[in-house]
Amino acid sequence: MEKASNRQRVLLGHLRSSSAPRYNNHESSLSASACLAEGSAAYGDDVVVVAAYRTPQCKSKRGGFKDTHAEDLLAPVLKALIEKTNLDPREVGDIVVGSVLAPGSQRASECRMAAFYAGFPETVPIRTVNRKCSSGLQAVADVAASIKAGFYDVGIGAGLESMTVNSRAWVGNVNPKVKHFQKAQDCLLPMGVTSENVAHRFSVTRGEQDRAAVDSHRKAATASASGRFKDEIIPVATKIVDPKTGDEKPIIVSVDDGIRPNTSLADLGKLKAVFKKDGTTTAGNSSQVSDGAAAVLLMKRSVAMRKGLPILGVFRAFVVVGVDPATMGVGPAVAIPAAVKAAGLDLEDIDLFEINEAFASQFVYCCKKLELDLQKINVNGGAIAIGHPLGTTGARCVATLLHEMKRRGTGMGAAAVFESGDGSDELRNSRKVESINLLSRDSR
Amino acid sequence: MNPALTLESSETTVFTFYLLPPTPSSPLTELISFDTADGIYDLAWSESHDSLLIAAVSDGSVKLYDTTLLPTQNPLRSFQEHTREVDSVDYNPTRRDSFISSSWDDTIKLWILDRPTSIHTFKEHAYCVYSAVWNTRHTDVFASASGDRIVRICDVREPGSTMIIPGHDFEILCCDWNKYDDCIIATASVDKRIRVWDMRSFRALILVLNGHGFAVRKVKFSPHHRNFLVSCSYDMTVCMWDFMMEDALVGRNDHHTEFAVGVDMSVLIDGLLASTGWDEMVYVWQHGTDPRSP
Numbered sequence: 001m002e003k004a005s006n007r008q009r010v011l012l013g014h015l016r017s018s019s020a021p022r023y024n025n026h027e028s029s030l031s032a033s034a035c036l037a038e039g040s041a042a043y044g045d046d047v048v049v050v051a052a053y054r055t056p057q058c059k060s061k062r063g064g065f066k067d068t069h070a071e072d073l074l075a076p077v078l079k080a081l082i083e084k085t086n087l088d089p090r091e092v093g094d095i096v097v098g099s100v101l102a103p104g105s106q107r108a109s110e111c112r113m114a115a116f117y118a119g120f121p122e123t124v125p126i127r128t129v130n131r132k133c134s135s136g137l138q139a140v141a142d143v144a145a146s147i148k149a150g151f152y153d154v155g156i157g158a159g160l161e162s163m164t165v166n167s168r169a170w171v172g173n174v175n176p177k178v179k180h181f182q183k184a185q186d187c188l189l190p191m192g193v194t195s196e197n198v199a200h201r202f203s204v205t206r207g208e209q210d211r212a213a214v215d216s217h218r219k220a221a222t223a224s225a226s227g228r229f230k231d232e233i234i235p236v237a238t239k240i241v242d243p244k245t246g247d248e249k250p251i252i253v254s255v256d257d258g259i260r261p262n263t264s265l266a267d268l269g270k271l272k273a274v275f276k277k278d279g280t281t282t283a284g285n286s287s288q289v290s291d292g293a294a295a296v297l298l299m300k301r302s303v304a305m306r307k308g309l310p311i312l313g314v315f316r317a318f319v320v321v322g323v324d325p326a327t328m329g330v331g332p333a334v335a336i337p338a339a340v341k342a343a344g345l346d347l348e349d350i351d352l353f354e355i356n357e358a359f360a361s362q363f364v365y366c367c368k369k370l371e372l373d374l375q376k377i378n379v380n381g382g383a384i385a386i387g388h389p390l391g392t393t394g395a396r397c398v399a400t401l402l403h404e405m406k407r408r409g410t411g412m413g414a415a416a417v418f419e420s421g422d423g424s425d426e427l428r429n430s431r432k433v434e435s436i437n438l439l440s441r442d443s444r
Numbered sequence: 445m446n447p448a449l450t451l452e453s454s455e456t457t458v459f460t461f462y463l464l465p466p467t468p469s470s471p472l473t474e475l476i477s478f479d480t481a482d483g484i485y486d487l488a489w490s491e492s493h494d495s496l497l498i499a500a501v502s503d504g505s506v507k508l509y510d511t512t513l514l515p516t517q518n519p520l521r522s523f524q525e526h527t528r529e530v531d532s533v534d535y536n537p538t539r540r541d542s543f544i545s546s547s548w549d550d551t552i553k554l555w556i557l558d559r560p561t562s563i564h565t566f567k568e569h570a571y572c573v574y575s576a577v578w579n580t581r582h583t584d585v586f587a588s589a590s591g592d593r594i595v596r597i598c599d600v601r602e603p604g605s606t607m608i609i610p611g612h613d614f615e616i617l618c619c620d621w622n623k624y625d626d627c628i629i630a631t632a633s634v635d636k637r638i639r640v641w642d643m644r645s646f647r648a649l650i651l652v653l654n655g656h657g658f659a660v661r662k663v664k665f666s667p668h669h670r671n672f673l674v675s676c677s678y679d680m681t682v683c684m685w686d687f688m689m690e691d692a693l694v695g696r697n698d699h700h701t702e703f704a705v706g707v708d709m710s711v712l713i714d715g716l717l718a719s720t721g722w723d724e725m726v727y728v729w730q731h732g733t734d735p736r737s738p
Contacts, residue, residue, distance in 0.1 A: 007502070007529065010548065010572060013591070014615060014634045014659040015678060 046301045047144045050309040052399035053080045053234045054294035056256045057387035060163040064253035065291035068238040070102065070162040071114035073293040078118035080234040081156060081297045085309055089119060093152020095126040096142045098135025098159040099391035101166035104128065111160065133358060134320070135159060136394025140296050141318040153303050158295035159396065161389035165291075186325035192275030192286065195359035198329045199280045202365045206280040209360035210268040213285040213384045216357055220381020221261035228380055229256070232403045258288045258387040285360035290387030294395035312402045317343035329362025333369040347372065352405055354397035357382035379404060478515050480507075486532040491540040492557070496520075498543055500530035506545045506555065525553060525562055532575040538583040546576035552588050554600055566598055568605055575618045581626035589619040595631055597643070611639060618662045624670035632660035638675055640687050653685050655693045661705050668714040676704035682719045684731065699727055699735040 055073050058064040065073060074097065082089050097111045108128045115126050131138040136159025143155035170188070178185040189197075198204065223229055235254035241247070263284070273279035274286075304311055319339035323331050332355055340347055353376055357363045367377060380400060383393060482503040490496035495512045499519070504526040507519040526547035535543040542563070546552045550569045553562040571591035579585040584600045593612055596605035612633035622628035627643035628650070638653040638660055657679035666672035671688040682704055684695035702722035710716035715731040729735040 003502075010591075014617065014661075 047147045047298055047315040048301045048304050048311045049296055049298050049313040049315065049398070049402060050304050050311060051081050051085050051297040052232065052295070052312060052395075052402050053077045053084075054232055054392070054396045054399045055236050055292050056233055056253050057290045057292035057389060057392070057396065058253060058257045059387065060289045060291050060389075063257045063291065064240065064251065065162065065236070065238065066164050067241045067248075068162070068164075068236070068291065069110075070107070070160055070165055070291075070293075071110040071117065072238060073162065073236065073291060074111060074114035074158065074160045074295070075117035076234050076236050077158065077293050077295040078115060078120065078156065081295055082119060085297065085307075087154070087297070087307070087309075089124060090121055091154050092120065092124045093155050094143065094146060095120070095124065095156040095158060096139040097126065097128050097391070098130070098137070098139040098157075098394055099128050099161060100130055100132055100135055101161065101163065101168060101390060104130070107160075114160075130391070131320075133356065133388070133390050134394050135391040136294060136396060137398070138320075138394065140298070140315075140395060140398055143296075143298050144315040144318070147298060147300055154297070154299040156295055156297055157395060157398075158293065159389075159392035159394055160293040161391040161393075162291040163289045163389060183325055189326060190275060191328075191358065192281050194326060194328050195281040195286065195361045196273075196276040196279045197327045198359075198365055199361035201327060202330075202361075202369075204280070204361045204364045204368075206269075206285075207265075208364050209280055209285040210265050210282075212357070212360040212364050213268055214263055214265055216360075216378065216382045216384040216386075217260050217263040218381075219379060220256065220259045220385035223380035224255055224259055225261070228404070228407070229400075231406075232399045256386050258290060259381065259385045263385075281359055281361060285384065287356070287358050287383035287388035288386075290389040292387065292389040292392045292396065294392050294399050296395055296398050312406060329359060330365060330369075332356075332362075332366040336366075336370055351376060351408070352379065352401060353377040354401040355382070356388065356393055356397060357384045358388060360384060476511050476515065478509060478518055485529060488533045488535040488543060490543075490557070491535050491537055496557075498533045498535060498545075500533040500545055502529040504528055504530060504547065504549070506530055506533060506553075508557070521560075523555060523560070523562070525565075526551065528572075531572065532577075534575075534577050534586070536578050536583065537580060538578075544576045544578065544586055546573035546588055548572040550590070550592075552576045552586075552598075564600065566596075566605075568596060569594065571615070574616065577620055579621050579626055580623050587619050587621065587629055589616040589631055591615040591617075593633075595619055595629070595641075597629075607643065609641060611641070612637070615659075617659060620663050620665050620673070622665045622670065623667050630663045630665060630673055632663040632675055634659040636660060636677070636679075638663050638673070638685070640673075651687050651692065653687065653692050655683055655685075655696070656681065661703070662707050664708055666709050667711045668709075674707050674709055674717060676700075676707040676719055676721070678703045680704050680721065682707050682717070682735075684717075695731065697729075697735050700725065 055077055056064065095115060099107045111128060112126050115124060129135055129139050129142060139159060140157030143157040146152060147155055174188065178188065233254060235252050237250065237252050239248050240251050268284040271282035271284045273282055275281050298315065317339045319335050319342055321331060321334045321338060323334060337347065340350060347370060353372060355363060355366060355377055357378065367374060480501065482501055484499050485502055486500035488498045490498065495510050497509045497511065499507045499509060501507055505522050505524040508521040509518045510520050526545065526549050528548040530545050530547045533543055533545045542554060542556045544552055544554050550567065550571060550573060552566040552573055554564045555562050569588065569590040569592050573588050573590045576586055576588040586598055588596050588598065593610060593614060593616060595609040595611045595616060597607035598605045611631045612635050614634035616631050616633045618632040620630050628640060629643065630638055630640045632638050636656045636658060639649055640651045642648060642650050656677040658677055660675050660677045663673060663675040671686045673685050673687065674682060676682045680700045680703060681696050681698045683693060685692045686694050700721035700723050704719055704721040706720040708718050716728065717731055718726065718728045720726045727735040
């Protein structure tokens with residue numbers, strides 16, 4: 001580093017000593033400062049994403065994956081990461097899978113099985129992580145952090161959820177202490193109620209929410225029809241069982257089946273509020289209950305360059321914040337600015353956002369609060385149209401975001417997912433210099 | 445001289461050639477590229493063989509490349525004598541067998557292509573020598589610009605410098621000889637100015653060119669027009685000047701989004717300019733047009 005700092009010193013000399021008294025003194029205040037945004041390139045220390053894929057996201061209990069084992073969703077995306085990059089699976093240091101509803105130990109075993117189905121050897125370990133809706137995002141961040149910490153050079157951050165198989169029930173009794181701790185009690189609130197709380201407290205109208213839902217479907221439908229998802233979707237060969245006859249049929253699922261291209265304000269207007277009488281949150285302006293998986297391959301930049309792998313994005317910053325459980329949807333509004341700042345940037349520097357649409361109320365609130373340009377957000381639709389398999393979404397957002405950034409050739413992206421009871425995670429990825437803010441939202 | 449443009453990269457270790465087709469309207473294509481272990485600060489085409497290239501490397505070496513050979517067979521030769529970064533190399537245009545290199549180790553070395561070691565080392569400057577340029581007509585004369593604020597004119601037949609110009613009050617980053625008048629030399633400095641000197645009127649300044657907002661990194665006289673020169677600066681612009689005109693600044697291009705550190709004019713095509721900068725872009729354009737247009 002000494003050479004580099006010597007060169008910097010010489011060059012700085014060119015800039016400093018130039019304050020001739022005759023001219024404006026604007027440059028006399030020139031000084032060298034540490035680069036917060038970690039410059040583009042030269043040193044092989046950054047963590048980069050070289051591949052990201054997802055399965056189609058399908059409606060739980062009724063859609064394409066209703067008869068599919070959870071691990072059969074994860075295995076294809078893990079396999080795709082290896083096949084498409086020609087990576088030797090033995091080089092993967094760890095796989096971290098975000099998953100929310102399934103019983104922890106069983107899901108961990110299922111993930112391990114999925115890795116075997118995907119062709120990983122027994123020497124590659126795997127674990128799960130649960131930060132509710134942000135789990136997928138947290139998984140990617142955990143892998144990035146481990147790579148930075150030097151635990152390994154190559155890792156996979158993934159997400160998996162089958163809401164057909166696992167539901168959101170509370171097992172056992174609730175601790176009576178919650179009666180004395182409002183915030184603890186609020187952790188039990190159904191997500192829809194927190195959505196109503198946000199809508200009420202921050203005056204997000206039914207009209208605004210329905211419009212957001214229409215936009216989500218419209219953007220997703222356009223993206224899906226025009227083939228914009230084909231680079232990120234890995235088709236899954238599975239079976240479907242006819243509920244009436246019990247006949248099994250092999251199928252290949254390759255599109256998100258929750259997208260409704262013809263959704264209109266009129267149709268949505270007819271739906272009743274589900275969580276609160278005279279409320280604004282309906283099934284139409286909430287995210288869908290879905291099944292799906294996604295996986296992101298990360299490694300050190302130097303390794304990517306050595307292998308000649310394309311760099312989809314550079315991991316820049318990650319922030320997780322906690323907020324009031326009763327209005328948990330506000331998380332992204334707090335986490336996004338924090339992560340953008342951590343990457344040494346301003347909100348205007350971010351070209352694309354993926355902000356999870358757990359509920360239109362929260363999504364609309366966050367966009368308004370941060371005064372974000374709507375043209376930059378969820379350009380290919382969001383969870384309302386595509387679906388929100390809880391543990392998967394964070395990783396799915398990263399995949400969708402990076403592929404869209406690649407199409408546009410742009411710099412900065414941020415993904416945000418928010419989670420219940422806690423806050424939001426924001427992950428920043430960049431191409432060249434970018435950041436992804438992921439806010440994860442846990443919707444229970 | 446080759447109808448090709450070479451691009452060197454400081455700090456990013458990739459070294460590429462682009463071959464310019466005769467019609468400036470067709471896009472640049474990369475001819476060949478070499479990876480290097482350390483940054484390249486300057487390049488010079490050989491005058492004797494049109495596929496040979498000399499590179500000034502920031503690890504103190506001067507390397508010889510042959511574009512007709514594969515990247516794996518290159519560099520052909522490496523001359524490791526400077527103890528610090530080599531900032532510039534220049535090939536003798538008239539003698540065709542020798543070149544000089546200037547370095548941050550305060551010295552200038554004279555080399556002949558076939559000899560493994562330098563012929564002579566000029567050790568007179570007190571700080572980094574940023575550029576050393578041969579005179580266009582006198583085969584043995586060259587000028588050197590240094591951070592010690594002095595320009596030295598040397599004759600290789602003499603042991604020391606034959607003329608000294610305390611050119612600026614701040615570091616001098618570049619100098620270039622006029623291609624039509626062998627006694628006129630321009631110097632570019634950290635004081636944001638370019639000064640044009642006439643050797644005949646010893647130390648008398650002909651003109652000072654103001655206009656850049658920050659230190660001027662490179663200056664080059666046109667091979668086609670006696671009075672025309674081009675410069676690039678840390679202020680991210682490339683400026684064109686006619687030093688015989690009342691208002692010398694005839695053009696300014698701010699296409700770069702980072703420091704503009706390299707600029708050159710084509711010897712074969714009148715008015716064809718090329719510039720490069722820390723924004724990792726290379727622009728080639730005809731004087732008078734917008735560099736950013738395709």
